[in-house]
Amino acid sequence: MGNCAFPRESGTSKWTIKNGEWKEFVERTYKAENVDNDKVDMEEVRKNMTCVRKGPWAITGHQIFLGQDFVCFGQLLCDPRNAKKFEEEGKEPIGKFEGRDYIFGNKTSLGCASATHVKLHYAKVDESRTLRMVLSQRGMPPRTINVPVPANKQEEVRGYLNCWQEFITPLEYNGQRYESDADFRRLWGTIILCDIMVMACCIGMLMMMDPGMFGGGDMGGAGEYGAGDAGEMGDGGGDFGGGGFMLF
Numbered sequence: 001m002g003n004c005a006f007p008r009e010s011g012t013s014k015w016t017i018k019n020g021e022w023k024e025f026v027e028r029t030y031k032a033e034n035v036d037n038d039k040v041d042m043e044e045v046r047k048n049m050t051c052v053r054k055g056p057w058a059i060t061g062h063q064i065f066l067g068q069d070f071v072c073f074g075q076l077l078c079d080p081r082n083a084k085k086f087e088e089e090g091k092e093p094i095g096k097f098e099g100r101d102y103i104f105g106n107k108t109s110l111g112c113a114s115a116t117h118v119k120l121h122y123a124k125v126d127e128s129r130t131l132r133m134v135l136s137q138r139g140m141p142p143r144t145i146n147v148p149v150p151a152n153k154q155e156e157v158r159g160y161l162n163c164w165q166e167f168i169t170p171l172e173y174n175g176q177r178y179e180s181d182a183d184f185r186r187l188w189g190t191i192i193l194c195d196i197m198v199m200a201c202c203i204g205m206l207m208m209m210d211p212g213m214f215g216g217g218d219m220g221g222a223g224e225y226g227a228g229d230a231g232e233m234g235d236g237g238g239d240f241g242g243g244g245f246m247l248f
Contacts, residue, residue, distance in 0.1 A: 004112040006101040008065040008072045013156050016076070016093050017062040017148060023050045025148045029130065035193050058083035061093030064131075064147050066160040069107045069167060070115065071133065073145055074099010102135060105167045121171040122184050123161050125149055131157060134171060134184060134191065142171055144191050 008014075017025070026049045032042045052059045057077040065072040078095030086094055103110070104120040121142065122134035133145040149157050171178040171187075178187055 004114075006072070006110070006113045006115055007108060008067065008070075008097075008101060010067075012065045012067045013153065013160055014063060014065045015150055015153055017064075018093055019050075019052055019059070019061055021148065022062055025130075026050050028128075029146060030192070035189050040193065053080070056080075058095075060086070060095045062147070063097055063099070066157065067108060068160075068163060069105025070101060070103040071145065072097075072099060072101045073147065104135070104164075119169055120164060120167045121169060121178065123164055123168065124181070125154060125157055125161065129154065136171065136173075142173055142187075142191055144188075 026046050030042060030046055030049065032038065032040070035042065054075065054077060058080040060076045060078055060083045062073070062075055074097050076093050076095035077098050082094065086092075101113075101115040102118050103115040104118050116137075118135040118137055120133070120135060122132065125131050129149045129151065131145070131147050131149050134142050135145065136142040171184075173187070178184055
């Protein structure tokens with residue numbers, strides 16, 4: 001069968017976000033004024049996005065990979081005892097990557113590896129050094145990926161974004177067409193609200209399936225929920241690797 005691992009380590013730009021950096025990013029990015037509903041408890045949302053446990057594992061950080069036609073985002077998970085030791089010593093986050101691989105082009109050879117096939121509608125680095133992406137699947141609402149970009153990675157990231165321009169297509173959503181920066185600024189609060197609503201649904205369902213593992217405030221953070229932006233239920237297609245949640 002050969003190597004069935006997704007080639008996220010091959011010729012990509014990648015960086016790791018420490019938990020402290022991630023918490024600062026979430027607190028300044030996910031505020032009530034950024035969501036199109038004043039009844040959403042954003043404090044609870046931020047709490048879920050920045051927790052540092054996922055079941056028995058410690059979340060030591062988050063990692064993102066940019067490829068020629070894909071993006072991967074997830075958490076680094078390891079034994080809590082090792083995580084504490086490395087944190088005390090001030091070392092870089094360690095652990096096994098657990099996340100999602102999203103592919104929107106046809107340049108990467110997957111072999112027997114699996115990936116979530118999506119359309120890319122928006123990818124920009126804004127003035128706050130935040131990489132913002134909008135992705136979608138057929139028949140599904142759009143989803144977002146939002147991650148901080150280190151200062152020393154900005155030019156490299158913009159190089160990948162330039163290469164992605166051939167894959168970007170306008171978003172058709174709720175009878176409207178979104179294409180320009182202004183269009184997506186107008187839509188952003190709605191997309192984030194959709195993500196939050198689905199995230200709450202996912203957490204509730206996971207807790208019903210296994211309250212011991214997912215209770216007690218240890219529910220996984222943004223690597224599982226795509227920079228905190230949640231996934232959606234699978235539509236039974238091959239994009240979900242056998243069904244389940246599509247997590248952004």
